[in-house]
Amino acid sequence: MLHEQVASAPAEGLARQAQERTFRSHDGTEIFYRFWPAVSAKAKGGVVLFHRGHEHGGRMAHLVDELRMPDYAFYAWDARGNGRSEGERGFAPSFSALVRDIDCFMREITARDGIAVQDTALIAQSFGAVLAAAWVHDYAPKLRAMVLASPAFSVKLYVPFARQGIALWQRIKGRFFVNSYVKAKLLTHDPVRIASFENDPLITRPIASNILVELYQHAARIVADARAITVPTQLLLSGSDWVVRHAPQHEFFVNLGSRIKERHVLPGFFHDTLGERDREKALELIRPFLEGQFAAPAATVDLKQADIAGYTRDEADRLASPLDLLSPKGLYWAVSRAFIRIGSWFSQGMKIGVGTGFDSGSTLDYVYEDEPRGFGPVGRMVDRTFLDAIGWRGIRQRKLHLEELIGSALATLKAAGRPGHILDIAAGHGRYVLDAIAKSAERPASVRLQDYSDLNVELGRKSIAERQLPASVSFQRADAFDGDGLAALNPAPDLAIVSGLYELFCDNALIARSLAGLARAMQPGSLLIYTNQPWHPQLEMIARSLTSHRGGQAWVMRRRTQGEMDQLVEAAGFEKLDQRIDQWGIFTVSLARRL
Structure with a gap:
């Protein structure tokens, strides 16, 4: 008004x-x-x-x-x-x-x-x-x-x-x-x-x-x-x-x-x-x-090569460099890793993280549930501390922002007369998408969830069955970085979602290939929701103490500034429309339109 x-x-x-x-x-x-x-x-x-x-x-x-x-x-x-x-x-x-x-x-x-x-x-x-x-x-x-x-x-x-x-x-x-x-x-x-x-x-x-x-x-x-x-x-x-x-x-x-x-x-x-x-x-x-x-002409700085030469690349390289085990920092993080292992004996969330990777779909699904479980009262207390880590609080806020923008996108598509075919290229277990659809006033014509992990696909299909969702909701195994595969999808997505994926890979060429495939598949006016992690207060703790889903390797993340992420999306043929960010400044969720 x-x-x-x-x-x-x-x-x-x-x-x-x-x-x-x-x-x-x-x-x-x-x-x-x-x-x-x-x-x-x-x-x-x-x-x-x-x-x-x-x-x-x-x-x-x-x-x-x-x-x-x-x-x-x-x-x-x-x-x-x-x-x-x-x-x-x-x-x-x-x-x-x-x-x-x-x-x-x-x-x-x-x-x-x-x-x-x-x-x-x-x-x-x-x-x-x-x-x-x-x-x-x-x-x-x-x-x-x-x-x-x-x-x-x-x-x-x-x-x-x-x-x-x-x-x-x-x-x-x-x-x-x-x-x-x-x-x-x-x-x-x-x-x-x-x-x-x-x-x-x-x-x-x-x-x-x-x-x-x-x-x-x-x-x-x-x-x-x-x-x-x-x-x-x-x-x-x-x-x-x-x-x-x-x-x-x-x-x-x-x-x-x-x-x-x-x-x-x-x-x-x-x-x-x-x-x-x-x-x-x-x-x-x-x-x-x-x-x-x-x-003067607008002074735009090209950030698309920040993965090759940029301050967040330098930061990630430092975090990936090993420490002398007998140095004070080396000893500190060795003790931290030991505590994580001991904690996994009691905390269900830490056990899942150690077993599947702290960045896995299984860990994130557990974080979304936000219900402490573990071995007795001590285990539940440890699990509660685990779930209350600032990064996991940010993840749960990201889920709320995803639900908000998915609902808004479906309303926009309906107003434009589009059927509302949804695609999530790396859905984990699919909880945030299915919850968002359940809360939305508008119903999509179809929902196609994808993930590269067989375990995620199996558990995602189980979740769809438990919710008794129609056949128009499916879960398939696919590679989110297969540009040709994304471009050939039928029906073409009216709303594509990429959540929590690009943050796990430092290489911008991978991201560009994925976005280009989506752009080729999507008609003008279609919508894209994408996430980013421009900052995190515990990057070193994560890199030195936690393991990723990739064979137990150290979970080293390269941050992308919001400007870098937006430029990659824009270069693929999208125009940014809106954005949400949590109260700590860790995770963003953005909405863009295919030009």
């Missing part, structure tokens, strides 16, 4: 008139935003402003005129729980929910005003800059450029062990709120900005403890994995910042994978970089940077 009206007066006395709009985000929350149309008949592009924590889009509105970019449309939202947007003040269900709000906002801009993401730039400050960086990292949009001002990768809480204390108290008491006591005079030297901050009724002082805790977790992830970000980026740092630490900001810049990147430290500036008394110094850096990026 959309609402639009012209503001009775421009925010903070601006010359350009703001329109006031709202949109419904992913969970129905109504998000308020301001829109300033370009002065020219056709906008050269869009610039989206993201405010710092506790504030709202009106606090960024002065930039619309001060940047002196009249030929560009400007947008500024109030993040949920802030300003005039819906939501409990200072609260969001999770940090990732706020990041997904950005994705919904950008889709709103494209749908409402026709400004594509590749014709859009971001200017984000403080907490908003971390959200923006997380969105670019996790969703890999084809953004033209972004400017990050004093990103709050690490907030100065001043009280010793405050962050750890907040996390501990939240575990004990549940979610609570932390008030910001930062004085306006420590944010800026501008007396007008100080006065407006102190008297603004839309300022939200409290912030929910879950958001504060997750801010640190996601910031650490984004800083460490900034090589995944290839968007042209300008970083502006306040030289006398009392609110956030400088070290992670510099580390982020060093790690950035962008070929075009700038870093500027503004001496004497307080935290409100873009609201400082001398902010024209910052604006004189932003203006030429953005105009230069809009004037």
Whole structure:
């Protein structure tokens, strides 16, 4: 549902008139935003402003005129729980929910005003800059450029062990709120900005403890994995910042994978970089940077050869390199492997993992069930710990996202008059597909599940029989990387699903062959659902302690950034439409359309 009206007066006395709009985000929350149309008949592009924590889009509105970019449309939202947007003040269900709000906002801009993401730039400050960086990292949009001002990768809480204390108290008491006591005079030297901050009724002082805790977790992830970000980026740092630490900001810049990147430290500036008394110094850096990026062809970095030469290839090679057994690390991981073996005597899940591989269809099916089993109470306790590992929690969330997008895809196909033939090229035991179909309001014309493992095919057929599904649901043995075999499938799939497969193979040539076979089989308008693992917090533990389904070899994974995976899909002839990612940033599920 959309609402639009012209503001009775421009925010903070601006010359350009703001329109006031709202949109419904992913969970129905109504998000308020301001829109300033370009002065020219056709906008050269869009610039989206993201405010710092506790504030709202009106606090960024002065930039619309001060940047002196009249030929560009400007947008500024109030993040949920802030300003005039819906939501409990200072609260969001999770940090990732706020990041997904950005994705919904950008889709709103494209749908409402026709400004594509590749014709859009971001200017984000403080907490908003971390959200923006997380969105670019996790969703890999084809953004033209972004400017990050004093990103709050690490907030100065001043009280010793405050962050750890907040996390501990939240575990004990549940979610609570932390008030910001930062004085306006420590944010800026501008007396007008100080006065407006102190008297603004839309300022939200409290912030929910879950958001504060997750801010640190996601910031650490984004800083460490900034090589995944290839968007042209300008970083502006306040030289006398009392609110956030400088070290992670510099580390982020060093790690950035962008070929075009700038870093500027503004001496004497307080935290409100873009609201400082001398902010024209910052604006004189932003203006030429953005105009230069809009004037130049989009700076796309080819990631399709990242399996041959790329930082995730280097990471995987390090994890595959053996350790000296008598070294401290060698001894540590030897003990870890021993504990896994001992645990398999008690835990049913660990026993299945040791026997079939921790990446096997049997292990994943057990993880989906999420019911601890083992030898007595101790075994069930060990199994519960096993099932609660963050990777398995991410797998179960991935299943929910698969079910959501499968249901959505079937509805889209029905609306287009397509029969809805489903193909899953590596279904494991098929549980997530069969559960998704059972929950969907739309019924597919046929379901063909495939897998290379005889055991998976046998157990998948057993599951189909137990569910008493019709003959239109079948399970066949096939090679997911046989491009010619996929291309010859009849009926041609209207919806193809690839879940948890490509993540297990580092070679992009294999992935390209599989995707090309699917593309040859699928008619224009058909849909593809694919998964990816752009990040994992336990890569070394997995590589050093767990075995794979391939003959008991070490389970060494090469991560693909979301940008790399999306480029492989696009090269095969698909256009990405939508994406989901879990709250830890581990697994993504994406929807694409055959062009």
